[in-house]
Amino acid sequence: MNRTDDISNLFNRFGASAESYLEFGSDFDYKEKPLALVPTTPEPVAVVEAVQPAIQVNEPSLTVSAVNNEAELPPVKISQPGAPLRHLLAEVAAARQAEAQARNDEALRRVLPLGRPAKTKAxxxxxxxxxxxxxxxxxxxxxxxxxxxxxxxxxxxxxxxxxxxxxxxxxxxxxxxxxxxxxxxxxxxxxxxxxxxxxxxxxxxxxxxxxxxxxxxxxxxxxxxxxxxxxxxxxxxxxxxxxxxxxxxxxxxxxxxxxxxxxxxxxxxxxxxxxxxxxxxxxxxxxxxxxxxxxxxxxxxxxxxxxxxxxxxxxxxxxxxxxxxxxxxxxxxxxxxxxxxxxxxxxxxxxxxxxxxxxxxxxxxxxxxxxxxxxxxxxx
Missing domain, CATH: 3.40.50.300 (P-loop containing nucleotide triphosphate hydrolases)
Structure with a gap:
């Protein structure tokens, strides 16, 4: 049995005539577009070091909000999940120390008077x-x-x-x-x-x-x-x-x-x-x-x-x-x-x-x- 007989039998099975069948050739070569790969490398997470911040007169360690004139504490980043407990405790201690230092600096900035006072008579x-x-x-x-x-x-x-x-x-x-x-x-x-x-x-x-x-x-x-x-x-x-x-x-x-x-x-x-x-x-x-x-x-x-x-x-x-x-x-x-x-x-x-x-x-x-x-x- 050749290909023509197969097609005729198929059309007869569904109640149609094979005389209406026309076969078209195709010159197109279809190719699937490859999927784009997305980088999966995680962004680095900074770990806070327990270091006492130094006082800088011209570069304060905290900012003052223009809305309510209150001190804004510096942001503290934490290490990624799964870090050892000693590292987490060190980060908490460093954050507490940085917060206290920032508040002290702000208090010092607020109380410092300006200008030279009158000289003592003595x-x-x-x-x-x-x-x-x-x-x-x-x-x-x-x-x-x-x-x-x-x-x-x-x-x-x-x-x-x-x-x-x-x-x-x-x-x-x-x-x-x-x-x-x-x-x-x-x-x-x-x-x-x-x-x-x-x-x-x-x-x-x-x-x-x-x-x-x-x-x-x-x-x-x-x-x-x-x-x-x-x-x-x-x-x-x-x-x-x-x-x-x-x-x-x-x-x-x-x-x-x-x-x-x-x-x-x-x-x-x-x-x-x-x-x-x-x-x-x-x-x-x-x-x-x-x-x-x-x-x-x-x-x-x-x-x-x-x-x-x-x-x-x-x-x-x-x-x-x-x-x-x-x-x-x-x-x-x-x-x-x-x-x-x-x-x-x-x-x-x-x-x-x-x-x-x-x-x-x-x-x-x-x-x-x-x-x-x-x-x-x-x-x-």
Whole structure:
């Protein structure tokens, strides 16, 4: 049977005639269009790292909504499902830390005042040094004890976290101190302690490391922080403020140089202090460039005249510093012994060469303060 018979039988089966069948050829080649493949690679998911965000003055870690002026916390991404529990806990801790940091930054931004406050009427003397162990706190306590203008009081403020000045002035630490009170917004007048020889002291106080860092953040963000504190104390033109600062370039030093009328740089007659003279002069030049022009003097402390090298270094420093060398304080172990027994060595100054030297320095500074008052009165 051929193909024609098959077609005829098929048509007869359905009651039709094969004569009406026509077969057409086709020249078309139909091909199916291939399916397009879609990439299935998942997008990467960022994992939050538990890192403390740093404070940036010009780049805050959070934004403020223009609608309600509220802080918008930075978004926190989480890791993909199936991550280990320790990673999930680390992300929660990091998010909590970032949120607290953001809120602290926003609170700090809102409370920081603008502009420089009015200068305190009191005379402000800052004692600074580039290295520790030069007798700076000893001299600060001596000046607090001996330097006093008629009708005024002399107040020592301890800006050194070591909090040692209270022991030099034999003060009983019955208050929290400057650092803790500043974080709470308390006025410094209520924190003054009575020291020996009718001296007054504001101790640094005892704080935790977190509290200390918080206080220093405030000072870093507000260069007039100390100026505002002094202005709020309502001191008179006959009062004298002695600032004891920690050694080296710190935020406490920057704050002190902002308010100081006079700066005493304490050095010793050795090579270690000599090589720091150039950096110190550059620092003071920066102050003048910012419109601050405190009168600057140097004091050689702990001078051992029995050693030839110390005498030679004394001569070198005299030639280098010239008229800016205000005086020399002799090395006297009795001063350190008095501190061990809780005594103020200046109350028995007759038996101590170092105390005699410090009293002479006090007289020189007092004469300078009076001359500054005369010059200001003449200028006005």
């Amino acid at each position: 005379h402000v003397i800052a004692l600074i040094s580039t290295k520790g162990g030069v007798g700076k706190s000893t001299l600060a306590s001596a000046l607090t004890t001996a330097l006093r203008l008629e009708g005024g009081q002399t107040l020592a403020i301890d800006l050194d976290p070591q909090n040692a000045l209270q022991y030099h002035l034999c003060a009983e630490p019955d208050v929290a101190g400057m650092a803790s009170a500043s974080l709470k917004g308390e006025n410094w007048n209520s924190l003054l302690l009575a020291g020996s020889a009718d001296s007054l002291l504001l101790p640094y106080g005892s704080v935790t490391e977190d509290e200390r860092r918080t206080l220093e953040r405030y000072m870093d963000h507000d260069r007039y922080w100390l100026a505002r504190q002094l202005a709020s104390m309502d001191l008179s033109e006959n009062d004298v403020v002695i600032l004891d600062t920690p050694p080296g370039r710190t935020t406490y030093l920057d704050q002190a140089l902002t308010v100081a009328d006079q700066v005493l740089v304490i050095v010793t007659a050795d090579a270690a202090c000599f090589v720091t003279l150039d950096p110190m002069e550059r620092l003071l030049d920066e102050c003048m460039a910012h419109g601050q022009a405190p009168q600057c003097n140097y004091v050689i402390s702990q001078f051992d005249s029995s050693r030839v090298f110390c005498r030679d270094m004394h001569e070198v420093l005299k030639r280098r510093l010239g008229s800016h060398l205000l005086g020399v304080v002799a090395l006297d172990h009795a001063v350190g012994e008095a501190l061990a027994y809780g005594q103020n060595p200046l109350l028995e100054a007759e038996s101590s060469p170092a105390c005699q030297d410090m009293l002479m320095l006090s007289d020189k500074l007092k004469a300078q303060l009076k001359s500054m008052d005369v010059a200001e009165s003449f200028a006005s």
